[in-house]
Amino acid sequence: MIPETVITVDNVTKDFILQEDETILAKIVGKANGSSMPRKIRALDDISFTLKKGEVLGIIGRNGSGKTTLLRVLAGIYTPTRGHVHVRGKLMPLINSSVGVQPKLTMRDNIYLVGSLFGISRSEISSKFDSIVEFSELDDFVDVQLYKFSSGMGARLFFSIAVHLEPEVLLLDEVFATGDVRFKEKSRDKMMELVQGDATVIMTSHSEDFIKEVADRIIWIERGRVQMDGVPEEVIMAYKKDMKNLRIGGLTKKKEIISSTKIHLRNRVLHRRKPLTIFLHIPKSGGTTIRSHTVKNLQQGEVLAAYNTLLNGKDPNVHIASLSEEECHNIKVIFGHLIMFNEARNSFAGREIRLITFLRDPANRIFSLYDQYRKEYDITGCTNKKSLILSENGDILQFEEWFDKSRSKLRIMNPVAFALYWSSAVDNKITHINKAHFKLAKKALQEFTFVGITEQPEDFSICYNLLGVNTSHVDRENVATRSYIDLAKSRFKNMNELKDYVNSSMPYAQEFYEYAKELNKKQKKQLKSKLAKSLAFA
């Protein structure tokens, strides 16, 4: 015998209109001004399905996708804007636990009331009264006023009433979310009983496992539309997959350069953290200036570089707001480079944020200091044990290992610096750096969030490269161009000074020169800006 169709949902659409003027005066004023179009929200969009007698349908979907609206339309609480619904049989909607219940009345009164609300006659309620009470296990509370019940008790009572009144079609909206294990089992058993007795059930749940057990069929609703309709395992798998994507996703394509002199962030929010504020207490003649910057969303794998040209050649004190006073004592900026002492390392151990000492190669003089500091404070000089060193012949060594072996002439890089150098090296066509090292560095970058404080603005351009941006991107060019040229302009008053600087063994001089030259060439070709012209190198 073919089971008859019990529920038919036929191209149902449901719109809600948001009313804006609610008071009489507002309406009059509104009419006088010319009323604006009220906003419409489409809660259900062309939904169709049918259910046969005895089927158990599960409806899943995110919050706000339209599940409850659909149930309400089925129950007759809302009338659909378009389409129609046909339900055959005694319908019992349980859309809200314990609705219609009057808290000030006793359980007995409420049973009669709720029964009548469901359309059952007094005599029938009377006959079922005892079994209702028994199922809910609230025998001792029959004449107790309902406000004295706990919410779980109330839900049990309500479910018990509904279930005993022999519904033919049952609509459940997240009814099993509350209730202890025993009640859940009992209700499941009772529901099974009903289902075997040819009752049709539609239920909503957020608990995928539960619904998988009970449902014959699952419909996944997303934003008012039927996303998928079929076998429970398949639909749930697809649903779970989609939810996961949402968590990781949220990638936006925008890139923001706030300013070349400030923080450069890329808008890829993986998850949000508490705002991170970095204070630089800069010693100045006559007192200390505090420059601070708050980063709202520091993201995983992000390098945040803060820089300040006003360091006045002096070393500022660094204070990172999410650390304690004591922890901050273990971080120092020396000669424009951030040194973190061993003790401080532990502060960061459990966190995603790693402080990097330098975004580029440290000055030679650092090493002498390092020696000294190492004796005093037992520091590593780099952020953490994972710091890698690229030796000249391309080996990767741990920092300490390297340091013991040789000094100064080798390039020291922590993973970040390494990646920075690598990416800039690509541009400058320096080929002796191993790609494998780069991969390793990139991996480290993806695991941790780095905060770097530096005096050199040109490091910003490197940040771009760090995040895998196409290095020929125009923005990066502008930033780099501006920063180098600005820096050059601010530091050297004329060509001779620059040449002097370049010819000295001052740090980064060579790179600086090379890079500026490179850029200059490009600029001459492409941009032909005034600035480029003013810095015409031979």
Next chain:
Amino acid sequence: MRKHFNLLFEMTKVRFKLRNEGSFLGVFWYLLGPLLTFIILLLVFSARLGSGVEHYPLYLLSGIVIWNFFSASTSSSLNSIMGQAGLIKSLPVRRDLLVFSTIFDAFFSHIFELVILFGLMAYFGVLSKTILLFPIILILQLMFALGTGFALSSLHFIFRDLGQVWSVLMRAWWFVTPIFYVLNEGGPGEKVNMFNPMYHSINISRDVLIYGKIPNTTSLIIFTCFAIAAYVMGYFIFTRISPRFAEYI
């Protein structure tokens, strides 16, 4: 149909219980209001305005009681649906039952008031056969209250501050209607009150109860028209708006 009556009965019972819950003399408190008004007005006016009126205390009390039914039933029906927001949104209940139950509940309390009125009438010895006509008038009054109740409860969804407006309106209306005073023959008050359904309602009630007369024909016709019109229009408005109740709450 039967189950609708059943539900109506249950709901009215529930309302009645709720209103009087916690107090043994629950109904008494309901009656206290109009009784106090009655006593105060009697004391204040019986010597002045009431001096020329036959059976002024009865005149006054009848006016108060009948007015009170209208006022209380409409005020409570105003919020009858909004107040049951949870119910409307969760179960497909017939919406008009809510209004019916509210007004019937007020009606039950009204019966108690009438009992007191009849008691006073007996005391003054004015009971006569015309009382038997009173039930008809009562039904008309009930119809009028129902119609107004339907209109108010549904319009409340559109005009959220209808409650405030209605209470002010009630106050003004109370003064316009000759409850504690008598209209001057041929004066402006009479002309205005021709359009006042409550005037006619009270007028014919007084005729039947106190003065033992067959009710004034004009008043009777006018009030009957009002009652039917109110019921029809009110119910019409209600059915137009009620499908959207669940969304507007």
